[in-house]
Amino acid sequence: GPFPIYLSGAVQKGFGRGGKDLGCPTANLPDDALPQMVDVTPPGVYFGYAQISARTSDAQVDGPSSGTLDEEQIKVHPMVMSLGWNPFYKNKKLTAEIHIMHPFNADFYGHEMRAIVLGYIRPELDYTSREDLIEDIETDKRVALKSLVRPDYQKFAHDKHFDLAL
Ligand code: ADP
Ligand code: MG
Numbered sequence: 001g002p003f004p005i006y007l008s009g010a011v012q013k014g015f016g017r018g019g020k021d022l023g024c025p026t027a028n029l030p031d032d033a034l035p036q037m038v039d040v041t042p043p044g045v046y047f048g049y050a051q052i053s054a055r056t057s058d059a060q061v062d063g064p065s066s067g068t069l070d071e072e073q074i075k076v077h078p079m080v081m082s083l084g085w086n087p088f089y090k091n092k093k094l095t096a097e098i099h100i101m102h103p104f105n106a107d108f109y110g111h112e113m114r115a116i117v118l119g120y121i122r123p124e125l126d127y128t129s130r131e132d133l134i135e136d137i138e139t140d141k142r143v144a145l146k147s148l149v150r151p152d153y154q155k156f157a158h159d160k161h162f163d164l165a166l
Contacts, residue, residue, distance in 0.1 A: 009033035026097030047144035
């Protein structure tokens with residue numbers, strides 16, 4: 001299979017499509033972080049690990065930046081990622097949005113984000129109700145956490161991809 005897939009880039013401002021309202025903020029990777037992924041994987045929901053650097057990267061950022069993160073926040077955490085068609089590019093480009101399963105007390109736009117995608121959970125669905133969507137996100141998180149318990153996956157939490165210069 002295509003996994004593991006290594007991704008990195010400065011966290012971009014998204015469309016604010018209600019990630020936070022749904023209790024599920026998603027940090028966007030820049031477009032150029034994705035070419036590797038598009039060729040090998042379909043749109044949908046994925047799981048893996050992610051890490052945020054304590055400081056903002058030098059890369060250009062469209063949107064507000066933020067302060068420093070504490071020691072807990074810059075650890076490697078489980079994540080769920082949505083890979084979806086981007087309406088801004090007439091659905092010709094894919095966008096990767098990562099929800100990190102850890103409470104952050106501040107935004108981290110502009111910070112370097114590293115991720116390792118380890119598996120596919122499900123295709124993207126059209127939701128008729130907000131409740132159904134929220135329920136599926138909760139299921140995705142449980143599936144991710146359960147999968148990541150396996151030692152074959154856990155070793156990626158210690159991958160050198162996450163040796164960020166903090
Ligand atoms: P946007 O449309 O800008 O992506 P969101 O509502 O999806 O807006 O919020 C995403 C932002 O929230 C991230 O870029 C990040 O700065 C912040 N954030 C806070 N906690 C998390 C988290 N657990 N996972 C992902 N992003 C988070
Ligand atoms: Mg988002």
